[in-house]
Amino acid sequence: MTEVHGSRSNMFCERAVLGNEASVEQFFVNRLISALDYADDQVRPKESLDELMVNQGRSRKRYRPDYALEVDGTVRWVIEAKAVGESLESFVGQAASYCHHLNASHHDGNPVTHFLMTNGLTTELYQWDRQDPILRLSFTDFDESNPKWKQLKEMLCPDSLSSRRWTVQPTLFESSLTINQSSISEINAAFAWCHKLIYRRENYSYSAAFMEFVKVVFLKLLSDKSVHGNSRAVFADDGSIAVPASEVRFSLSWIERMEEDSPNPVADIQFRNLVRQLEEEIRQRKKKRIFSPGEILDLSPETIKGVVGKLEKIDLYSMDSDLNGRLFETFLNATLRGKDLGQFFTPRSVVKLATRLADLQVSREHVDTVIDACCGTGGFLIESLSDMWGKVEASQTLSPSEKSRIRDEIATEHIFGIDVAKEPALARIARINMYLHGDGGSRVYQVDALDKRFHSHAAESQEVRSEKEEFKRIAGKQVFDVALTNPPFAKEYARKTDAERQILEQYVLAYQNTARSRTPVARLKSSMMFIERYHDLLKPGGRLVTVIDDSILGGDREERVRSFIREKFIVVAVVSLPGDAFQRSQARVKTSIVVLQKKNFPEEEQRPIFMYYCTRVGIDEVARQRVLPVDELNRKAAEQEIEEVGKLYRDFLSGDSAISDWIVPAEAISKRMDVKACLPSAGRNVEKWVRDGHRVAEVGELLRSAFFDPEDATLLSSDRSEDVILAADSDEMVTLLRVRYDGTPEVGETIAASDSTYDTLYRVRAGDIVISHINAVHGAVAVIPEQLDGLVATKEYTVCRPREGYHPFLIWQLLRTPEARADLLLSSTGMGRTRVDWSIVSKLQLPVPSEEVSKATVEAIQKARDLEQQARELYQSAGTSIGTALNLDNAEARALLAAFKPPR
Template sequence: MPSSFNSQRNMFCDRAVLGNEASVETFFVNRLLEELGYRDGQIKTKESLTKLMVSEGRQRKMYRPDYALEVDNTIRWVVEAKARDESLLPFVGQAASYCHKINASHRDGNPVTHFIMTNGDQTEVYEWDRQDPILSLSFKDFDGVSEKWVKLKEIMSPDAFASKGWSSQPSLFETSMTIRPASISEINAAFAWCHKFIYRRENYSYSAAFMEFVKVVFLKLLSDKAIHANPEASVSEDGTLQIPANEVKFSTAWIERMERESPNPVADVQFGNLVRDLEEEIRKRNKKRIFNPGEILDLSPETIKGVVAKLQDLDLYSMDSDLNGRLFETFLNATLRGKDLGQFFTPRSVVKLATRLADLQVRRDHVDTMIDACCGTGGFLIESLSDMWAKVDGNKSLSAAEKGKLREDIATQRIFGIDVAKEPALARIARINMYLHGDGGSRVYQLDALDKRVRSHPTETREVRDEKDEFKYVAETSGFDVALTNPPFAKEYARKTDVERQILDQYELAFQDSGRTRKPVSSLKSSMMFIERYHDLLRPGGRLVTVIDDSILGGDREKRIRSYVRDKFIVKAVVSLPGDAFQRSQARVKTSIVVLQKKHHPEEEQTPVFMYYCTRVGIDEVARQRVLPIDEENRKAAEAEIEKVGSLYKAFLDGRADADDWTVAADAINGRMDVKACLPSPGRNVEKWQDAGHKVLSVGEMLRPAFGAVEISADGLQSIDRASDIVVPAENDDLVTLLRVRYDGVAESGETIVASDSTYDVLYKVKAGDVVISHINAVHGAVAVIPVELEGMVATKEYTVCRPREGYHPFLIWQMLRTPEARADLLLASTGMGRTRVDWGIVSQLQLPVPSVEVSEAAVKAVEDARSLERKAQALYETAARTLGASLNLDNAEARALLAAFKPPR
């Protein structure tokens, strides 16, 4: 082309700069639209437009133009740009078809009136329903004065469309949508409805219905993520998002418009495109597999539309970062959720506290690499990502470029997750979680982390083998700085199968020293195996922060596990969690968080240990779905406790005095390692009471046992005060009523049985005034004084029955034993790691201050008055019932006979 021609210029650019399509858009179309008077908010670029099925000759394809122009929030015309050497004619049909599709979505009228085709050299204006252009302009016609330029401005400026007064029924392209934040209970209720809707309509199994639902929720989350990133979205103070409806794919309006082109558009178009895009990322090794090749969303159009209608207005992306974990917990039943395997999901506050204790390092010269080798749905992974990104963003010494590089490095190279579960595939759900939070799950693996050899099998696909090889290489060549995890508590590996036997043979902990030989154990809990596995995976000096069953820290059978820990690690911290911390997972397991540092060499000495006992962390997540005001209070209390523990641990690491009260000597963990055994001790207030002038006595000096005490049963029945009240079941067929003592300190009648049916070898008849102490539940307040009406009932050996010594009233001792101070001391002195037992040997040694005569008499009188009022209240109830029954004949012999004849057994 002659140089003189290249040098030609119009009002927008030199012709020479127009080459490919991108340059035509940048130097010609963008400037043209600005000159016509369109604001940025009125110009919709290709990326923000919805692909539609359009006609191209005899073929059909998914298509969207390069630009769409809005006036009054309604698309009025579109632009298709091409390279300067491309002919416009072959593309006219698809642009016209796109305009037709938009107009077809409106019930009244056709808002899209024109489209423009241009390659810079030639620009043609079409009315949407005509095959020939109504105006053609050459490059030179754009000079600001030509007749064609004036005509173009007249028919295509914003004012020209506004003056036409377009008005129609709302459609996807002209209305806005509101996407609002929702509470956890509202989300859970919506999810429950959707899951049940799918389960019932599609005849799927419970788990299969769940996995199809996960696919739909994934599309919803992607849509919400795009909305949050869309500059067209406006956010109100309460977090509500307002966005043009045509920017939202996850909506019934989008489905209704697309139904003209596809019978099931969400499944065919949205999910189909998603799977294809992910497959391309997998092929490039940028992502790990989430869905199988060619996997489909196997739900009917009606079912999908119902789920979309239920969820479209809710903002899921702004929910708690472990949304998918919550979703998973909500819908899988106990077996699928892994309860039988001990696989419990970690409360968010526990995750946050553990991550705080992990103290993940992010600096210019070093970024920690973390791993959770039993990651489940990815809670620890997401929290680590959030924590490390926050440290990057908060570092004022970093440039924007440095921050961006560090964030990408953290997301793609520093956070590793593993999960073995295949049905359901937890690792894939974790990948979804990470994908939606900036990573894509590129370092989440589905394999058995406890197999140290990470063995592949011939039946596995090349993709699976490559995945294992990739992790094995990282583990063997670089290792990890931090393991942050909550391994399953109850799952065991046993030598009954070849696979598990071969894995056990890899573990030092799977063998016990027996004289001169090493004897293999028959089975080993995976939680114990993970301690050894993480030791292998961590670099010297690396930190293991793990939730652990307290039985490992203090149980007699786990001594050798603790010995292994002391040999291989420096114990930095043990933080006790409340007994109800895992109530949402219906797990009755007392747990702690431990921080262990891998030794650099075997001779490295144990240092003092930070210990703390939490009372609020974990209990902020309740099993019930209904939200109560107390839940917000518990959440704030848990957050405050996390902050306190984190600050104290930092003070401990810095050697500050703030943490002295929460520090124990190194030799304190030579036996047990649990906080209860090492930090607090019973009798801590004895000196204070004595200094205040109070007389301090042991319970054994105020009570003497009549039944259930170890020292008495050893002497035989003849040493018991009332031997005549002993019932020997093997020798007695009389009916007896078992005594029960409630947590509130009230004794009541229990089951009536034939004495010989009792599983106990001896029972004891109680009398009025006896003090009865539960061995199992005394720490909960299960101590009672027997009233007259319960005299003659029998207590089992799970109780100690006592009589007050001279000078001490049973009501006084009863009240003292039920005080928080007494129960706390009993708890600290108790044995066992599960249900806390306190026998007479422990109770008798409990020391308590003796109140003055005046205080004692006042306390006893108050109890006597209360019991008198209770008896009066009971008499009034009975009088009311008799009066009503007599006046209306509601209590008669025939009614009583019918009850006696037909009432079901208790």
């Protein structure tokens, strides 16, 4: 505690001269060192000291103290000076950690005995391995007759330290436990192993085994958190931490020591104490429930030992530190698969980009209040916490005490999460995540956010009812500045059950309004409902930053949702995500991030919109568990793209006209809102091609449809009518054509024409160009070779013939270029599986190459085709030769294969 009254001077200086850190060093610390009888060559200033990696809370940083004092050529104690008014307590950990590093380099003992902290008005002396002061002096205690000054001088003077032997502290080297930072793949593998152990040994379901494992991991995280804050921990440059084994609770050695008191000490001692502690915090209304009253860790001692042994040397607390611990997403990825994971998981780069676009505001006067009403395991909540804490720490205008106050305020009052899931109880997992990262989950609620009335049910406990009532009161005040969220894509509410019907009736979007009637819709996607729900929860002017299915932004059936958005919000930004952004959850949904601002008044006009299309964000999260070198490259590429988009968006918000390429006018979103429809346009290079002297032609000038008149898509052409097969009237066996993404045609399934799901089939001929309606944008365009003449194509293909003067290979190459496929994609219909039929392909504009380039292109492709044919013939010849020579190809072998080969 800093003294503020009393004498205006002490033996070193006047109180009035002390202010910033420099003045404390000049007028107080330098004179203190001299009074302790240190010569100049015994004083090492900051500039001469090595920077070491030390711990500061849960993070690590480079640090060196202001002074180190040597006796007999060895550093024996250090000094850290601060400005008047700065809290010394905030800096004790890094000074203690620095002393540990110095002592760790001396295997014959611990020469550094103390460190001293001072802001001029308060001075505290600490033993090197403790974080509580052993001596505290006020400004006026520095007087020749004061006993505290005499004690300090006796302990720290050179003569005393020279005669004092170094204390030996072998525990760091002879009985220590080292925990190490591990890669995501290593943690995935360890978690999967532990989950499987619990699942098999304890006969639990996958979900129940998961919840038991969550309990064990909670204890592990608490233990790791304690290790990071341990004054005796030694931090190595590789991220590992050595700590006395006796001080690590999550360890086999701790279990062995405690087994005399309990046969299952982790369950009976650690977990029960944790539950009792949490219950007391719930009773005091400091925390929300994580575990049920009296809940137990229901695992056998052998299983717990197996899990502890697997995890005790892995540092989970610092895992993925840029996101402050995406622990449970990592675990879910290791233990769950496919669409089950989709409801929990948002790729970390998508979370980071969305949070950047949220532009969260933190200042002395205002702190944004954030909500995620479908928070899952808390990824957006933790990233919001990290983002706002980072802005507080980076502030140049806030004092240390203000920073501490605002950090606490953010954690306990400004981050809200809601999730309705009960199996597993994701809200409780989010509370664990938040509890371990600063807020205790005090603002995470297990309620159905889509139920605007927060109905209670007879079977609910009083605690659940109270939780609903608490959030109901908060929701009614519209306290939220930002909603940062990823609603579930596929979940729907239908009128089939009373509960869901009651919820649907609360929503404007659950009714189809016409000039004459208001008709209820049968079902409604929850992602649409959340748009309306967040409008209810946000303040006027509040921002909704949400991942959204592109069908909502551009689909014909979703126009009424877009009308609602245009009526209630200002569209600020739309950032398109790659199609594979959610590959880990096997969700084949094209998505975007939208930033919507709730209108302050109904007449508020739409402004120009920032739009961008990402190519790398989201693809850094792969579906496979094995980590490959390309994953690290993808992660860095995603991070770089986040920085690029973040900068462009800041420039947009500041009104910088230099980014006009990424701004669309308000009228651009009058129909569709997706980036593909509003920002880029097909044919964007036509003028450039003309300027460069190329002739530009529509594809319809180079090709003609083999079966349909260009003026009437329903009219059959006479020259190929014999190749049209009316499936219902035909008993012919036909072989279907397939076209791969690389443009290779191949033999497909052989079926009876009458069994086809299509009413009409089209026989292809050598030299035909076949274009896939669904996959042309991926390159599925093929020239039919002689050996595939006679295969049949369905209506999912357009079969074409080159016009006179154009070789099919030339047109094939043109249609498969990135430019052609990009323009087809921009012109395509559909929001999911994009489609391009002949009416779109025929209007595609492309430059026509010169005769010289055309000839060279055709010759190169023909040569490649000839070489491919030669390769096929050589393969066949080799097989025939060895089969004949050794009788490896015979009738009996073929009969056995036909009889017993497994089905495809």
